[in-house]
Amino acid sequence: MASPAIMPSMGAVVSRVSSAAMKKPLQFTSRRATPPAKSRLQQQRFAPISTTASLLKRHTYVGARSNKDMSKKRGESALRRTGTRWRLSMSDEPLPKPVPREQLPQIATDENHGLWDFFADRRSVAATPEDDAKHGRGWTVEELRHKSWDDLHKLWWVCVKERNRIATANWERTKSKLGFGEAESAGRDAQVKLTMRNIKHCLTERFYAWEDAVELAKKDPEVDLSGNGPAFTPTEFLEEEAAAPAEPVGNAEAADAVDPSTIPSPKLQGEAPRV
């Protein structure tokens, strides 16, 4: 039965298959005798070779070179857009397409965010040198002495914000290498720093004066620092004096309180301890 083309080692296999095929018709006929089954058997009988995989393994000689493809990406090319050799899990996913910036949805931002205070205005990153140069002088200590604690505290933070604004402008100027505006910015910053320094001076001075005044008050018969009852009990004699301008120093100072800048409101100033 084995054809001469088949290798001698396979002859036995083929004859075994054909002998099995010769036995099979007996079993099939016992179950059902159908002519198409017979014709299929005839095809099997004339099968040229065995299809058993293990026996079809290619013969390699001992010491032969491996035939494996060591290049796992052979044939892949970005230029020819071949894609990968194997299907990937996301091969069916459509790629996102870039959208122009104009078509992107507007990002909602807080109009009153505190970070806006870092800029001179909403439209520009830095003030122009002309605008930067428009500034007065810093506050003197004497002017600040007439201000309350709250005013000085607020003024300090106004200065801090101003310096933040100047620093932001400086950073932008350096980043974009504008090459101008440093002198104006530095001049402005110097005046703000002067104000801040004078605020510190004024508060230190006030603290020392308070410390000494506490010592002085301990000897004062009108002042009771024990905490029981009113701290200040003016005698009649002194009340009259207080009604009249008896204290030239204090009143002179109060009369001198012509503040160069805008005063928040006279009522507030009156309430706050102005020392």
Place this chain on the structure above:
Amino acid sequence: MQPTRALLGMRYRKLRLTTKDVNKGFYKGTGTGAMGRHTKYGGYVIEWDRVRTYACPDLTGFKLTPFVTHNVKPTYGQYEGSKLGPKDPAIYLAKWKAENGLD
């Protein structure tokens, strides 16, 4: 080899001190204090009473600016009869009394 130009002459003392100028153990830091402590396991515990907080008052309606117009000449205090001037505790006490000694 030639030293850096900054090192030529007598300018070394005027340069900033770096870790390369001194022996080991030199800690320069950045002038900022610690806000916690290291644990013995290598972690770090933040101590919230050391963390800086900034009490910025409400600035709405506050009209003062860091600047005073040049049209206003700087004023000088008048402290007649007081040697200490603004540091005089008597003036402080007198003012406190003039404001009814409330605070």
